[in-house]
Amino acid sequence: MSFSILLILGALSAFGPMAIDFYLPSLPALATAFGTDAEHVQLSLSAYFAGLAFGQLLYGPLADRFGRRPPLLLGVVIFTLASLACAYAPSLEWLIGARFVQALGGCAGMVIARAVVRDLCDPVAAAKAFSQLMLVMGLAPILAPLGGGLLLDSFGWQSIFLCLTLFSALAGAAIAAHLPETIPSGPRPPLRGALKEYRRLFGDRSFLCYGLTGGVAIAGMFAYIAGSPFVFIQLYGVAPEHYGWVFGSNAAGFILMAQVNARLLRYRGPSFWLRRAVWVYFAAGLALLAVTLLRPQHLWPLLLPLFACISCLGFLMPNASACAMAGQGRHAGSASALMGSLQFTVAAAASAxxxxxxDGTALPMALVITLCGGCAALLGWYTGQLGERAV
Structure with a gap:
């Protein structure tokens, strides 16, 4: 896979995280602007997760039937227009609706990026490619909150969504100019067979377990995303413009572990490392919960187990995706869509x-992360009982 294609796929995979992380520092400001509280503003985050969960089911069959490029370009156009609608939202209800539509556009890149990797790579090479994509898309959680905090401080929350508009327009131009069609030649499945294909995938226990293993782990990350603005900014007094530095340090651990994972794949397959990483993730979640129950006066005791939790995702996300997508072949678009939809359904529930x-403490965030870690560990154990699928 060429570097230019990898870079474009990284940008596509970053659509979801960018639209989340970029506006996180503005959540307290949005509550003030619309005269509401933190719980109601967090509905705009949950609406985005719900849009990601629903929209991915639409793009999978479209990508398998019409190729990767047309639905991808359609999604970029929707994301661009919805970002403008967010920037000029006159009310919180408008913003929540526009965020849902924005997610419907942004999830095209997430679905189709995974399908393109499956088109071009075997399972082990796919795990390596997904690990490399973590390096590209992992910059979003580092740079986005920093940029969002600076824009918020200088130009107000509307400028954050205007920058997302520009980002998506540039990504659309790169796709049109440099991303070729990658779907294998030959007959393509009709759209009317989409439900049948989804039923087949629901009957594939290995696909479901691997997909959900990554899903509940990702849900823990989104519980962190939903809870960290309140915990860092309001509970522990971190300035909004400095929030990105704290948030980005955890993202740096995520990137580092993804690259370590790519190196370790030379020795053992992705399912081997996945089943071991889930227990480390669960242990880190238990440590976070224990520290939270002590209610420390300073933030740093919480940051240590949080760093361990988020870093583990560098192992979990690429390996779970590669294992779930193994053997899906011509139906990679539908498999990617269903996997993403399941994952973000769980993520939406976790953030909500x-x-x-x-309750005014860090306990809700820590508790949900720990529950997600426990579920990931159980699913990881169960996939081991199913046996490896040539990965």
Missing amino acids: LVGVLH
Whole structure:
């Protein structure tokens, strides 16, 4: 896979994280601007997760039937227009609706990027490619909150969504100019067979377990995303413009572990490393919960287990994706769509649960992360009982 294609796929994979992380520092400001509280503003985050979960189911069959490029360009156009609508939202209800539509556009890149990797790579090479994509898309959680905090401080929250508009327009131009069609030649599945294909995938226990293993781990990350603005900014007094530095340090661990994972894949397959990483993730979650229950006066005791949790995702996300996509062949678009939809359905529930449990402490965030880690460990154990699928 060429570097230019890898870079474009990284940008496509970053659409979701960019649209989330970029506006995180603005959540307290949005609550003030619309005269509401943190719990209601977090609905705009949950709406985005719900849009990602639903929209991916649409793009998978489209990508398998019409190729990767046309639905991808359609999604970029939708994301661009919805970002403009967010920038000029007159009310919180408008913003929540526009965020849902924005997610419907942004999830095209996430689905089709995975399908393109499957088109071009075997399972082990796919795991390596996904690890390399983590390096590209991992810059988003580092740079986006920093940029979002600076824009918020200088130009207000609207400028954040205007920058997302520009980013998506540039990504669309790169796709049109440099991303070739990668779907294998030959007959393509009709759209009317989409439901049948999804039923087949639901019957594939290995696909479901690997997909959900990555999904509940990702849900823990989104519980962190939903809870960290309140915990860092309001509970521990981190300035909004400095929030990105704290957030980015955890993302740096995620990037580092993804690259370590790519090196380790030379020795053992992705399922081997996945089943071991889930237990480390669960242990880090338990440590986070224990520290939170002590209610430390300073932030740093929380940051250590948080760093371990987020770093583990550098192993979990690429390996779970590669294992789930193995053997899907011509139906890679539908498999990618269903996997992403399942993952973000769980993520939407996790982020909403953090808001529902909000009690003025860091406990809701820590509790949800730990629950997600426990579920990931159980699923990882169960995939080991199923046996490896040539990965």
